[in-house]
Amino acid sequence: MDPVIGRVSAVRGTVLEVDVDGPVPPLATALSCRVADAGAVSAVVHAHLAAGRIRAIALESTRGLTLGAEVTSDGAPLTMPVGRALLGRVVDLHGGPLDGGPPLVTTERRPVHRAPPGSQARRPWSDIYETGVKAIDLFCPFLRGGRAAVFGGAGVGKTVVLMEFIHNAVEDLRGVAVFAGIGERSREGLELWDEMKERGVLDRTALVFSQMKDAPGARFVVGLAALTVAEHFRDELGLDVMFVVDNLYRHVQAGMEVSGLLGRLPSRVGYQPTLAADIAAIEERITATHQGGMTSVQAVYVPADDYGDPAVTHAFWHMDSALVLSRDVAAEGYYPAVDPLTSTSKALDAATVGARHQEVAEEARRVLGRLEELKDIISMLGMEELSAEDHTLVTRARRVRAFLTQPFFVTQAFTGVEGRRVRSADTVEGVAAILEGRADAVPEERLFMIGALKEVLDA
Template sequence: MSSHPENATTHGVITAVRGTVLDVQFDGKSPAIGTGLYCRVPQDDVITAYVHSHLGEGSVRAIAIDSTRGLCRGWQVTSHGRPIDVVVGDKLLGRVVDLKGTPLDGGAPIETETRWPLHRPPPPSSERRTGNEIYATGIKVIDLFCPFTSGSRVAVFGGAGVGKTIVLTEFIHNAVEGYRGVAVFAGIGERSREGFELWQELASRGFMDRTVMVFGQMKEPPGARFLVGQAALSIAEYFRDARQKDVMFVVDNVYRHVQAGMEVSGLLGRLPSRVGYQPTLAADIASLEERITATRSAGMVSVQAVYVPADDYSDPAVTHTFWHIDSALVLSRDVATEGLFPAVDPLRSTSKALDPALVGLRHYETAQEALRVLGRFEELRDLIAMLGMEELSPEDRLLVNRARRLRNFLTQPFFVAELFTGTPGRRVTPEETVEGVAAILDGKCDHLREDALFMIGALEEAIP
C-alpha cells in the first residue's frame, strides 16, 4: 500500500473495530464526511478508510477499504482534510490498478501528482448531450433489436452462467478496432480469472495502450468493492473532461456494487429494506449511473453487465438499474439451454434507439416484424409440444418455420470464444443483419435447412 502524505492536519484514535467499520475519536473538529483516514500498522502498511458518518463529540464512523485484520483499538489515525481520491492521468493507460491507483499488474508505481476525488457530482444538465449516432457492435441480435447510440448506457442482464461477460468481452473486441478514444474497465466484485482473461485479450489485440483497468475483486473488503466503480468513473471523467477524449466505460458487474453496498449497510447496523437490500439502494445505484454521460466536451458510452439473482427480473436491484438504462439486453437461460448463443431474449430486450429516426425505417420495420414473428412462435410453442406441427394452420406452420430459421440466424460465433468453440468469429454490419433478417421473413430462405443458418455471420454464408 502507498504511504499517506506527510502534511497531517488531524489525529484521532480508533475506539472500535467491527469488521471493516471503524469508530475514530478526534480531539478537535471531526473530519468532513468522505474524508480519507490513514492508519499505519506495524508491518509498515497503511490502512485507508473514509468517513461515513458523524457520531457526535468528535467521534466519526469510517469504512475501511483495506483489510482490517490485526487492527487494534487505540491505534492512531491521521486525516489530511481531503476526500479519498485516486490517481488520474495518461500514465494510467495500459495499466491494471486498484481503486487507489496501486498497480496490480506487477509494474512500477504510477508517478503522477494529479489525483481526483472518488465521489464527484454528475455533470449539470446544461453540459450533457445525447448522441444520435448509432454505435455498431457487429453482433447481429444486438444491432437488430437493441441498438445503442454513442452517448448511451447499455446493460447486459442475465443470471449466472448465461454469458454476460462473454458478450461484454466480444463487444470490447469488436469496438476497439474502430474506436479512437480511451477505454476504462471497472471490475467490481467479479472473479480474478475473468479480469486476467480480459487483460490478456486486450493485450493480444494491441489495445491495452489505450485502456485502464480498475479492479476490486471478490476477495476485497466490501468498502473497496463498493467504491471501485466510483474510482474507475473518476479516471474515466478525467479523460472525458480534462483530456476531452471519448471514453468507453465498461462495468462488470453492477450487481456486485449493490451487493457490496448491502454488506457495508449491514456492518453499519442499518435495518434492511426489501429482500434484505440496503435502504439506500436507489441512491447507491444512481450515484454510479448518473455520472455516466456524454458531455459537450467529449462522449462516453457505457456497457455494463448486471447479474440477475435467481433469474428474477423483479428483484429490486435489477428494477432500480433498469431505470437508468437506455438499452437493456436481456439474456435468457431458456435460450441458452437450447444452445442458441448469444442467449438474447429479443422479446424482453429494449432500446430507446430502436426508432425510425435513428436506425432508419427499413431497420425499424424489419425489427418489428421479426419481433411479431418471434412473439407468435412463443405463443404456439405449448400447442406444438402437445399436439404437434400438424395441428397448426398452414399460415402458422409457415411462420414457425421462418421463426426457427430466424432464431438460428441470430446466433453468432464470437471471436473471444474461438479457443473454446474452434469456430472462427464473425463480425456482421447492421446493414447485413437487416438484409439477412428481411430475406428470412420474406421467405427467401424457406428452401434452406434450418441448421444452415446456425452459427454463421452474414446470410451469404448459408447460400450455396
C-alpha cells in the same frame, strides 16, 4: 507525514469508530489507520456520530488493527490518480499497480465522490454504436454516448457477450477505454488483460479492479474510482471514452454488506435502504458532455433469474438499452442467449436506426412471439395441426432464431469455430430475407452459427 487526528475507539468488521482530537473531518475524507506491523489501513469518513466521534469504512482488511491505533489524515477527500499514465495499466482503487508493473508516475488526482454533470453540461447523442453482434444490433441497438446493460442470471453468458463487445469495439475505438472490475474474479481480469494486449489496444485502455476477496468498502468504491478516471479523459482531455463495468450488481452487493455492517435496517429483499441512490451515484455520472463523449456497457447479474429483484429494476431504469439474456434460450442451445421479446432500446425507432430497421425488428419480434405462443401446441400435437399460415410463420421464425446465433471471436479457441462480426445493415437485410421467404429453401441447420445470410445464399 500526515498529522494524527485521533485514535480508533471501535472496530466492527470493516466499520471503524474514531475519537477525533480536534475539528471533525468532513464526510468522504480519506483516513489512514496505523497497524502494529508499521503498515496502514485506509478508510473513508462515512458519518459523524457525535462531537469528536466519527464512523469510517475501511477500504482494506482490518487485520492487525487495534483499539487506540493512531489515525492520520491530510484533510483531503478520497482521491484517484488520473491521466494518461493509467493507460496500459491495471490498478486498484488507490492507483496501486496490480499488473506487476512499477508505481504510477502521475501527480494528478481527482476526488472519487463527485456530483454528476448538470443538465446544461450534457450533450445528447443519436449515433448507433454497432457491436457486430446480430441479435444486439437488430433488437437492442446501443447508443453512442448512452448507457447499455447486459442482464442475466448466472451462467447465461453475460461476461462472454461483454468480452465480445470489447473485442469488436476496440477496432473502432476513437478515444480510450476504461474498465471497472467490481468484485471481479482474478481469472477474468487476467483474460481481459491478455485479450487487450493481444489486440494491441492495451495502451489505450485503463483497467481498475477490486477483486472478490477485497473489503466491501473497496468493492463499493472501485466503480466510482474507475468512473473518475473516465471523467478526466472525457472532460479534461476531450476524449471519447468507452466505460465498461463488470459487474454492477457487485457494487450493489458491496453496498448491502457495508449497510449491514453499519447496522441499518434493510429494505426489500434485504437490500440497503439507499439502493436507488447507490446505483444513481454511478449511473448519473455516465453521460456525454460538450467536452467529450462517454459510452457505457455494463454487466448486471440477475439473482435467481428474478427480473423483479429491486437491484435489477433500479438498474434497468437508468439504461438506454437493456439486453436480456434468457436461461430458456440458452438451454435450447441458441447463443448468444438473447431474449428478443424482453430486450429493449430507446434507439429502436425510425429517427435513430431508420424505418427499415425498425419495421424488420418489429416483424421479427412478432413472429418470434407467435412461435412462443404456439410452442405448447407444437410439442403436444406437432406441426401438422397448425394452419398453413401458422406453419409458414413458425418455419420462418425458427430460421430467424437460428440465423441470430453467432460464433464469437472470444470463444473460438474453445469452439473451434471462427468468430464473425456482422454489419447491422447485413443483419437487417438477412432477417428481412428470411421473413419474406427468400431463405425458405435453406435448411434451418445451415443458418445456425453463421455470419451474414449471404454466406449460405451464395454457397
